[in-house]
Amino acid sequence: MKDSTPFAAKLNLLFQASAYLHPDRPGERVEYTNKQVADKIAEDEGKGKITAAYIGMLRREDGPNPSLEKAGLLARFFKVPLDYFTDGPTADAVLEELRRLVASRAAESAPAPAGDDEQISLLARSARRLSPDSLRLSLEFVQRLGDLEEKAPDRP
Template sequence: MTPPHAQGTGTFAERLNLLFEACAPEDPDKPGRYVEYSNQQVADEINRRHGDGTISGEYIRRLRKPNGPNPTEKYLSVLADFFQVPLDAFKITGEPSQIAQKVMEEAQRFVESRRHQQREEQEAPDVAVLARAARRLSPANQARAAQYVSKLEQLEQMEHEADG
């Protein structure tokens, strides 16, 4: 089932929270982990771009809550600028444009992909580390690593048969 915000019918808060999650940068100390910007970080950047006092972290917090305030076009505009999405991606009434709808659908797919990746890494952190390291290898050394893994699988199978 497609989430409501991916269909373009979600609430403003759902769309805003989706963009916070989709735009979360990778944690430099924990590759594969993403940390959402804080409300204050977003406010600080918007204020830097558009002038002090444009928006507060507290107001952004309220906007992210269900049943939060309905923002004016001024706030919609600066948030759309920060997240680099069309203004009507936040449209509350009527249907958003096809472009805005596609942007939100893509954000949803991106978030789902990250969540899936994080679940896999939580299940097998050593495998995730190996996979990341292997991606940095040249194609020739990736093939070599695959051969080593194949040999290890054979060795493990022989050990299992010897023990059984």
């Protein structure tokens, strides 16, 4: 199946999928800014290769299509194959995986079922006593458990 997703949509999906956990607000994910991406590319590839303003233009629906060089810079930053920005089987596979990841994260942030409220409250109260490092580790552990349960074939 060939996918004809526009460049801007593919780039915006990469920003969503690479959102990182906020260090001070457990469970909240934060997307990289255009400036953070441009600054890291400048650090890794050399200054003047791509600007935050240009990345912003590329993320707009009516934005330009970048040169192969600029697309390559973005592909390297987000650690995806350059073919992700084309139409073809590689792009289709990566798009599917990224969409699944973003949907999974959205489901994680959905409100818990009513019957789980008491257990979640107990977990939250217990977590308040932890140091920031222990809290971060606990959150990572709970997220990994959730990932494992999602992959379990006999999950109810």
